[in-house]
Amino acid sequence: MYDNSDFSQKRPVGVGVVGTGYTAVARAEALRQDERSHLVAVAGHTPNKTEAFASDYQAKVINSWQQLVEQDNVDLVMICTVTRDHGAIARRALASGKHVVVEYPLCLDVAEAEEIVALSKAQKKFLHVEHLELLGGVHQALKQHLPQIGQGFFVRYNTIKPEHPAPRKWTYNHELFGFPLMGALSRLHRLVDLFGQVISVNCHNRFWEIETEYYQSCLCVAQLSFSSGLLAQVMYGKGETMWQLERRFEVHGENGGLIFDGDTGVLVQPGETKPIEVGTRRGLFAKDTTMVLDHLIDGTPLYVTPEESLYTLKVADAARRSAQMGVTVVLDDALH
The missing domain is CATH 3.40.50.720 (NAD(P)-binding Rossmann-like Domain)
Known part of the structure; x- marks a missing residue:
């Protein structure tokens, strides 16, 4: 190329x-x-x-x-x-x-x-x-154990970050950060990487603000319907109206479930619950940088393509339009 x-x-x-x-x-x-x-x-x-x-x-x-x-x-x-x-x-x-x-x-x-x-x-x-989220321990553990729970039918992914007071910085600025699920694109990209093509998106978003440019809190909730039949609910919130730190990822399948709370994971199946070993989140920028240099110098394949990130951006934009118009948005674009 x-x-x-x-x-x-x-x-x-x-x-x-x-x-x-x-x-x-x-x-x-x-x-x-x-x-x-x-x-x-x-x-x-x-x-x-x-x-x-x-x-x-x-x-x-x-x-x-x-x-x-x-x-x-x-x-x-x-x-x-x-x-x-x-x-x-x-x-x-x-x-x-x-x-x-x-x-x-x-x-x-x-x-x-x-x-x-x-x-x-x-x-x-x-x-x-x-997209460092794809290199992290939780995502790698999810990928490894997904086959054990059979056909997935429901996902819940919540990331809530209370901040009291909310910092007056770019991540709380409408123009500089963008629509919450676009600025925080990894919340959707992880799902697309695991579960493929999205058929439709329904999203609701709310800001708490005392000035025009900066907000003190936001809450964004989206439902994604996948071509496989899987339904996912994504909740992203931060700021002064949030009260409990949460980073939870649940995948429910016909033969079991995967529950990750922070960096702790379990595989739930009939009659037993097994702990899942989760790798560290440390050193991911170094790992990504090494992979970039490997690719540039030796042509080694990377873990994500610009086209894959672009597809998720289209899903995030559908969420933005859904929240703005109050309707479910259907996606026409194929994943590949």
Whole structure:
């Protein structure tokens, strides 16, 4: 699909990072540990934080992401900034002849996402939308044990995060984070990865807010109907009107059930309940970064494609339209 001969045994991959927050630091640490890559440039939102980040990782400060994606010594751009800007940066980076890694979602507009995926192919440049949830211990344990419960018919997936008071940051900003199930796309992508094509979505969403741009709380509940006949309920909530931390995933099948509460899992079958060993959530950014470099340099397959992430973005957009219009939205797109 693209020429990776420059990286094969010749020189490290030059990386530019957009952002200086938690994700950017995790990426920079992973790059520092891998001699096949070299972090050469960083662009951030806050000058002091950007200078400190650059100093920690011996990178050059670039005044804007627009300038960063045009640097000659940058082969790969890693986008670790607010959701709103993902699409614009990815598009400009690909147009500038760079490979791109972006945290989910690719962007907040389905048509734009389709154009970016097409652009990566036209430019013959690598595009990777990170989905760490697929690499985590809970998801891997789910995949391993699903065959034991027979035909699945119902899933409940709840993630609730109380925050008192809610932080006034981008994850509580309508424009910067986007519709809750788009900004938190992993809540739906995990289901699509496990259960395939979605037929219809019904969603209800509520915000609690005392100003226009930022909210103090949100609750989003969606029902997804899958082509297999499985029905899934997803609940995503955060902020000041939430009172109990919850991270629970249940899959009910005709021969048993899988129940994960936090990082603890059990397999329930007639007459017995067995504990399930769940791997750690630590080190996933490093794992993803290593897999990206393996793919760029050696052509090793990755665990997710941009098209798969794009499909889930379409499901999330259907949830947004359902909540906005108060109707069930039917999806026409096939998964592949």
